[in-house]
Amino acid sequence: MAAETQLWINGEWVKAQRYVTLENPHTEEDIAHIGYASVAQANDAIQAAQEAFLTFRETPAWQRAHILRSVAELIADRRDELAETIAREAGKPMRAAKGEVNRTVETYRFAAEAARDIRGESIPLDAAPNGEGYMAYTIQRPLGVVAAITPFNFPMNLVAHKVGPAIAAGNTIVLKPAEQTPLSALVLAKLFKDAGLPDGVLNIIPGDGKELSEALTTHPDVAFVTFTGSPRVGKLIRAQAGLRKVTLELGSNSPLLIDAGFQQSELEQIADETVQGAFTYNGQVCISIQRVYVHQSHYDEFTQMLAKRAAALRIGDPLDEKTDICSLINQAAADRLKQWLDSAVEKGAKVVTGGHFQRRVLEPTVLVDVPADTQLRTEEAFGPIVLVEPFATWSEAIAKANHSKYGLNAGAFTKQLDHALEASRKIEAGAVLINQVPTFRVDQMPYGGVKESGTGREGVRYAMQDMMDIKMVAFRSSAFHK
Incomplete structure (x- = not known):
């Protein structure tokens, strides 16, 4: 009998409102009954992420890095099992599935390294005539709740390219995986729990994209939207997101x-x-x-x-x-x-x-x-x-x-x-x-397109830049005169 999955909200498994059968694309056999989130449950996940953000944003960089590196090692320990999950639900040949798991490990390792290296810069305000007497610098701060919508074709590594940078930067996440490949995302719930990620930082809500997209892109507590998929849906998300920051990876030929x-x-x-x-x-x-x-x-x-x-x-x-x-x-x-x-x-x-x-x-x-x-x-x-x-x-x-x-x-x-x-x-x-084919990609490089291929860049450090705000701080050295 096919297993029944639940939603992962605020560090707990939550019973879904309805269930949809997931089939193996190649054999067409049923492999799971996937719990689909309702709009109300999507809102619950966003609320949990917002509440978790109030404390997680102050988590020190070394601790975020430790969590991400721990997840990388936990995934590495289960390479074959996770590759089989990808092969079964995505219909991806096993050699390619194993390659994806290996890349996923590297992506989380890159995220762990990047978490330790967030830095600002000093600003020479005295370069302007009215800037004398100031010391100024910038700091980078996490945005808040990241809504991540991922595709079926790399169900583990493209999730890592959204979840890893978000956590490295100090954000919290609501993840909606592709309808065809939710199992590779749901496995992250226990992995991150075992790695010590606080409850509410990562929430995973499989569901119907048409039903959930508006909640994920318009909720007032969502600060950033990252989407990989078709140009048609990307344009809709861009229109819904308003003034929020958005990264869109929309494909190519x-x-x-x-x-x-x-x-x-x-x-x-x-x-x-x-x-x-x-x-x-x-x-x-x-x-x-x-x-x-x-x-x-x-x-x-x-x-x-x-x-x-x-x-x-x-x-x-x-x-x-x-x-x-x-x-x-x-x-x-x-x-x-x-x-x-x-x-x-x-x-x-x-x-x-x-x-x-x-x-x-x-x-x-x-x-x-x-x-x-x-x-x-x-x-x-x-x-x-x-x-x-x-x-x-x-x-x-x-x-x-x-x-x-x-x-x-x-x-x-x-x-x-x-x-x-x-x-x-x-x-x-x-x-x-x-002197290389366009299919070449390594996971620390900037990755994204122009025209209808999208906006913004993935690649861990480049994604993090979009997931943070720059705040300038200035000290006036002679504010009071005797």
């Missing part, structure tokens, strides 16, 4: 540029990295490679290299260590992707390899001649599909990369320094990675 001048062995290596960057976790990664622009001198050869590698990926159960590709997150995702693929083919796109569905599983797919007005070119596929297109000049390649409403990560392989510098200056993205 990441481009990869491959210049002329590579030897065959070098192209082989780029193809190896491209197939990983395009098809890891079935392409359900915000910075998954979706568009590949290859110099015309390499186009035919590289396309075949990529197709050969894509066709060799193994489809199977996510719990099998040998699996590369498995089910998309749900039937709706599969139906959408099939519609987009069929539409592109009807308009003239050619399938080099893949293109076939087995229920929710799409074979790794490489397309060429994809028309500019298709959704696979203009939208985020979030599936195992990559488009390949030739270019004649480097400037043309950059223009093609920029022909998108998104701008999260971009990658560019080139041997020419001037081309590398031109790409770094002109590609419109939050990160431009030279």
Whole structure:
């Protein structure tokens, strides 16, 4: 019988108002009955977080760091178990799930280090004529209650990228995990409790995003909103949040540029990295490679290299260590992707390899001649599909990369320094990675986008900057005259 989960509010398990069945995306079997919070319970969680903040904001940095490091070690001790949880509820292949757990450990360790290193600066007020006789400095203070809304594709590490910086900065949190992946978040309740986190600092309320989003973004005690998900929902959250600080990570259709001048062995290596960057976790990664622009001198050869590698990926159960590709997150995702693929083919796109569905599983797919007005070119596929297109000049390649409403990560392989510098200056993205695929990310780097890819930055220290206010303090040395 599938287990029944509860809500975590103010350090206690609370019975939910209703329950929704959670299924394994690959096997479609029931794995849990998830307790969903009502709006009233969301308000209870926010109130608990606000009350906890009044004391937690004064918790010394060493103690916050100790809690975060303890959580990191507790997660490390349960790597295999937690990876299996991710694999079962997210349908993520086990190797990728284990990699996510390892990154989660690192994210909390980075947060522990950052908690010890919050600092301000001295301000030379005497640089202005009326600033003489003052000593001034800044301090950084936590904002208050952080409302965190997380996606399904990295259900443990993207939670860590919100929870870790919030606690490191001295804030409290109300976390609403994705409907598809609540188990990886709920496990944090006991882990943080065992690590010594005070009650009310972390509250976890699975639920319906449409039902809870307004409470989480408009409640007067919510000081900061951090969301990872679709641009449509991100725009709604931005509108609801008003003057609150908001960080939005809204996805992409990441481009990869491959210049002329590579030897065959070098192209082989780029193809190896491209197939990983395009098809890891079935392409359900915000910075998954979706568009590949290859110099015309390499186009035919590289396309075949990529197709050969894509066709060799193994489809199977996510719990099998040998699996590369498995089910998309749900039937709706599969139906959408099939519609987009069929539409592109009807308009003239050619399938080099893949293109076939087995229920929710799409074979790794490489397309060429994809028309500019298709959704696979203009939208985020979030599936195992990559488009390949030739270019004649480097400037043309950059223009093609920029022909998108998104701008999260971009990658560019080139041997020419001037081309590398031109790409770094002109590609419109939050990160431009030279001689690397756009799917590259380490957890201390600034991460976020431009255009419809969002606002603000994650990466522990960068997220913390948004989760704190700068307060200036000035001492007047000669306030009273005899």
